[in-house]
Amino acid sequence: xxxxxxxxxxxxxxxxxxxxxxxxxxxxxxxxxxxxxxxxxxxxxxxxxxxxxxxxxxxxxxxxxxxxxxxxxxxxxxxxxxxxxxxxxxxxxxxxxxxxxxxxxxxxxxxxxxxxxxxxxxxxxxxxxxxxxxxxxxxxxxxxxxxxxxxxxxxxxxxxxxxxxxxxxxxxxxxxxxxxxxxxxxxxxxxx
Numbered sequence: 203x204x205x206x207x208x209x210x211x212x213x214x215x216x217x218x219x220x221x222x223x224x225x226x227x228x229x230x231x232x233x234x235x236x237x238x239x240x241x242x243x244x245x246x247x248x249x250x251x252x253x254x255x256x257x258x259x260x261x262x263x264x265x266x267x268x269x270x271x272x273x274x275x276x277x278x279x280x281x282x283x284x285x286x287x288x289x290x291x292x293x294x295x296x297x298x299x300x301x302x303x304x305x306x307x308x309x310x311x312x313x314x315x316x317x318x319x320x321x322x323x324x325x326x327x328x329x330x331x332x333x334x335x336x337x338x339x340x341x342x343x344x345x346x347x348x349x350x351x352x353x354x355x356x357x358x359x360x361x362x363x364x365x366x367x368x369x370x371x372x373x374x375x376x377x378x379x380x381x382x383x384x385x386x387x388x389x390x391x392x393x394x
Contacts, residue, residue, distance in 0.1 A: 209229055229252065234248070237249065237252065238251075261285075267285075268281065272305055277296075312329070315392035325363070327394040340358070341369030352371060354368075356369065356391065372385065
């Protein structure tokens with residue numbers, strides 16, 4: 203019916219080959235010449251290669267989706283992607299930039315800070331390759347720029363997850379000096 207050399211379900215018995223007929227019935231869609239045994243499977247919701255499956259993996263026009271085990275929108279860089287016509291199961295992300303795919307808080311661009319590891323030994327929640335501390339300086343008043351600037355931070359350097367005395371001072375510029383009034387509390391160093 204579609205002239206692709208593969209016959210459909212319509213048959214005719216004859217001593218000689220009738221016009222428009224072939225000697226096989228292996229076409230799965232005899233109204234479209236591109237749907238035939240050995241055809242190119244394409245993302246179009248049809249069985250283009252007549253294998254009984256529609257839009258299978260690696261079909262022409264497919265998109266590579268990456269495994270997103272924690273459903274944060276970022277796929278794992280350690281698991282190979284699958285080229286499919288639509289997202290399926292955990293293969294839903296078009297990005298493979300997640301640095302830790304077992305915690306939905308760990309993802310590129312994370313701005314929040316955390317007091318516990320993300321699930322392994324790292325605090326790298328924003329996937330930049332570092333454990334960025336919320337308070338990286340010692341707390342106090344900074345006069346190096348000629349003024350009196352507040353610097354929030356611990357009284358001594360703390361590693362991610364360590365508890366210590368946090369200083370959130372107030373600083374007042376008084377003519378030639380900087381008056382510092384400390385406000386301290388116990389806190390845990392958070393990181394991202």
